[in-house]
Amino acid sequence: MSKEILECSVNGEQQSCLIDRRDTLLELLRTRLQLTGTKEGCGNGNCGSCTVIVDSQTVCSCLMFAVEAQDCEITTIEGVASVGELHRVQEALIKHGGTQCGFCTPGVVMSAVGLFAENPSPNESDIRLAIAGNICRCTGYEKIVKALMDVADPKGAD
Amino acid sequence: MELFNFQTPSSVAELLIAKANTNAWLLAGGTDLIPQLKEGRRKADLVIDIKKIPAMNGISELEDGTLRIGAAVSATAIAQNVDAIRSYAALASSVALIGSRQVQNRATLGGNVCNAAPSADAIPALICYDAMAEIEGAEGKREILVEDLFTGPGRTQLNPTEVLISFLLPLQSERTAAAYQRFTPRREMDIAVAGVGSRISLDADGKIIAARVALASVGPTPLRAASAECVLMDESPSSQLFEEAGVAAAQDASPISDTRGSAEYRRHLVSVLCKRTLASATNELLQDTWT
Numbered sequence: 355m356s357k358e359i360l361e362c363s364v365n366g367e368q369q370s371c372l373i374d375r376r377d378t379l380l381e382l383l384r385t386r387l388q389l390t391g392t393k394e395g396c397g398n399g400n401c402g403s404c405t406v407i408v409d410s411q412t413v414c415s416c417l418m419f420a421v422e423a424q425d426c427e428i429t430t431i432e433g434v435a436s437v438g439e440l441h442r443v444q445e446a447l448i449k450h451g452g453t454q455c456g457f458c459t460p461g462v463v464m465s466a467v468g469l470f471a472e473n474p475s476p477n478e479s480d481i482r483l484a485i486a487g488n489i490c491r492c493t494g495y496e497k498i499v500k501a502l503m504d505v506a507d508p509k510g511a512d
Numbered sequence: 513m514e515l516f517n518f519q520t521p522s523s524v525a526e527l528l529i530a531k532a533n534t535n536a537w538l539l540a541g542g543t544d545l546i547p548q549l550k551e552g553r554r555k556a557d558l559v560i561d562i563k564k565i566p567a568m569n570g571i572s573e574l575e576d577g578t579l580r581i582g583a584a585v586s587a588t589a590i591a592q593n594v595d596a597i598r599s600y601a602a603l604a605s606s607v608a609l610i611g612s613r614q615v616q617n618r619a620t621l622g623g624n625v626c627n628a629a630p631s632a633d634a635i636p637a638l639i640c641y642d643a644m645a646e647i648e649g650a651e652g653k654r655e656i657l658v659e660d661l662f663t664g665p666g667r668t669q670l671n672p673t674e675v676l677i678s679f680l681l682p683l684q685s686e687r688t689a690a691a692y693q694r695f696t697p698r699r700e701m702d703i704a705v706a707g708v709g710s711r712i713s714l715d716a717d718g719k720i721i722a723a724r725v726a727l728a729s730v731g732p733t734p735l736r737a738a739s740a741e742c743v744l745m746d747e748s749p750s751s752q753l754f755e756e757a758g759v760a761a762a763q764d765a766s767p768i769s770d771t772r773g774s775a776e777y778r779r780h781l782v783s784v785l786c787k788r789t790l791a792s793a794t795n796e797l798l799q800d801t802w803t
Contacts, residue, residue, distance in 0.1 A: 356515050356516075358518075375515075375516065375517075375518045375559075376513045376515070376516070378546070397547075397550065398547040398550070398551075399543055399547065399611065399612075399614070399615055400701070402612060402614060405614055411588070411617040412613060412614045412617060413614050413617055413618055414543075414612075414614045414615065414618075416546075417541075417542055417543050417546050417547070417614075417615070417618060418542060418546070418618065419518075419539070419542065419546065419559075421518055421561075422539075422542070422561060422563075465613065465614070468613075483613070483700065484613055486612050486613070486699075486700035486701055487611065487612020487613055487614045487615065487700070487701060488612075
């Protein structure tokens, strides 16, 4: 008896799935729902690659059991862009080259989306704090921060 | 991961019945428990999710002015709570140092305390405010000071039937301020090499009538620096006094040498952080009149 039915909303779509209690939310998303945009890096909450938004809060989906998402609203990287239109965070990361290998990018985008939902005009220190849990081994963060500063203040100096 | 049962009780009474099972682990934020289960460092027959128990969730002010914080309240909820920010600023700022924002959104005050890491960032502030832990178990309820909870690294005096339900932070006297600071090589996502929380309360003449100094990462448990407190009592704030308190706090510490720092370095950090937190608390109380 290790299975149960999980009801939750993922990217605005109601889901009902049979899960194993040991499944993390990350496993549910990637394996059962085939939403492979969310990445697994460390699997213990250090790297932030698996960041998703659960009930308006960013979380590491590797640090949450799927059963804990009962009746929750989940947004993954696949749910960030509207049809045919990228989120302004995504646009800015492209414009400023705030991505290289891309593995951390979905997590960075989710942390940034979470930040702007809470604070539409963060300063540089707010931005650095918000992505402190997202490890990027390529960019050195400068272009990511620049991109997010651009989102925070599009009229600011380039 | 081994198979386990999973329960989501909706009251403390249901929780205590479930907890009577052998090898049951409480799941609060899960930021420590889930990696431990994944890596096989812990085994559970039963995992009990405590996030649906009203008595363990929520922050409320009691009639006598005590702030009650449920053990399952997240670090973010405390960091953003107006009452906590206004009256227990050192706690509100110290929970915002735990891991990343993603971790703070899940990790709970009860988890940080019951995990009983000597380096836990939330504990020195709780000790500074004389916070009590409200505990319930098979033999009934009890309340103890948070500073008396710890018996060793990762160990508390809770017996196997007991659960930490909430924290009670007593109303602070009017001229009271506290601060917590830690030293880490990285600004975020790091574990304190040393941490110090300090609280002072002043009387109308500006004399220190109560002082608390609590230390993290410099002993087998979070520690209270009794001799540093003695130095401060009945004196007026001054940089000379805080210097002396720092020296005393370094003597109160009993650090070990490990990969994060030598015992000697940690003692030095304690004296510096003690001085700085006392200065920060004093600045808050006296604003520009004290430098």
